[in-house]
Amino acid sequence: MTSKQNTQQKILDAAERLFADTGFSATSLRQITGMAEVNLASVNYHFGSKKELIQAVLQRYLAVLMPRLDQEFSLLLSSQKPNDLSKVLSVFVEPLLELNRIQNRGTTLFLQLLGRGYTDVQGHLRWFFNHHYGRTLDKFVLLVQQSCPALPASEIFWRLHFSLGTIVFTMASNEALKDIAAADFNEVVEIDGVIKRLIPYLAAGIAAPLQSD
């Protein structure tokens, strides 16, 4: 009984690290099973296929993160006045940082995987995400719209995707950025430092005045 869970978990641990580092399609099952020190066939035995393994890796984090976010969004939505945009964005901070409890560098790994999911595989993962967590996402979009009543919905759509790009890219190159910051500015920045730097940048970008042309 423990051996089964051990194998599954060893695979998930190795897979998420390799996926985050080099992408889904660039990571082979032999790399994964090699790092996990399990047999090659065990991936297909426990997860069925590589595609399902990718989903399982993401699910481990999404299943914890999304209900938490959903709860926080509902709380903010129940307040009468529109909420400050920075406040809405700050909702992400704590649930994201709590992913570090699932796994050692969980927060970083999850955000990197999210980025890979958007660029690596086309369509497939996006559909999976929207299908499972579309409702939660809608609540967030509604909150942003309430806090930026001057912006048309289409503009908010674009700016939220711009913001997603910022987050995803920053986390994907997180290691490199940390190294440069340390070398050039004598700065030691951890993941929570990066997230807190992101908030004012994103808030200002999303709420930017409309261009007049």
Add this chain to the structure above:
Amino acid sequence: MTSKQNTQQKILDAAERLFADTGFSATSLRQITGMAEVNLASVNYHFGSKKELIQAVLQRYLAVLMPRLDQEFSLLLSSQKPNDLSKVLSVFVEPLLELNRIQNRGTTLFLQLLGRGYTDVQGHLRWFFNHHYGRTLDKFVLLVQQSCPALPASEIFWRLHFSLGTIVFTMASNEALKDIAAADFNEVVEIDGVIKRLIPYLAAGIAAPLQSD
């Protein structure tokens, strides 16, 4: 004589389209030579290897774009007063749109390729870019620092990377975003529309007030 250039160009045209659509590593040489209607071996004959083909595809655009940008940056730097941040960012618009002259949807293709370059291949392409165009990049950073005298250099470093993430990610998922925008908002957005939407977002984000904690 004309046959050689035809083959090389047919390969480049097919390669850039496939690379932009599905990424560098996910595109096989057989797909490329199939679409280009040339022999499989001609890629290695004319370009040496797949890696060198990737560089050649990017070089076709970078060789036109970067000198133009460098020139514009120098011009702005020569002015006495610091320049408005939106003005500095707007420098990119015209040179980027001129890439449409090289190739049909040149601007879109190039920006998608840039995005792929940052997420697909690790290190390798980033080094290539910094090595060839680091000087031009330095001028740009200097311009941004001049236009945001209140921000410490380290903060600008982070925010410029945030911005790079926005651009790269947006272009990498450009097709998907356009489709969603068309379906949800009846919007038809072309590449110049996206670029012009980006400017105010980026300008506001980069110049955001510092967080007070």
Add this chain to the structure above:
DNA sequence: AGTCAATTTAAACAACTGTTTGAAATGTAC
């Protein structure tokens, strides 16, 4: 015409991919 280099071609190369197979090993319950 003939000469020589540049280019194209089909075929094969070794290495790698995800997946499947059937036997061996392990665990669980009676």
Add this chain to the structure above:
DNA sequence: GTACATTTCAAACAGTTGTTTAAATTGACT
């Protein structure tokens, strides 16, 4: 200990990858 299901394992599967080879074709110049 026997019976049974779960899990592991080595081996092979068919398919794809980038690259190389050597012969065939094309081009340009005398």
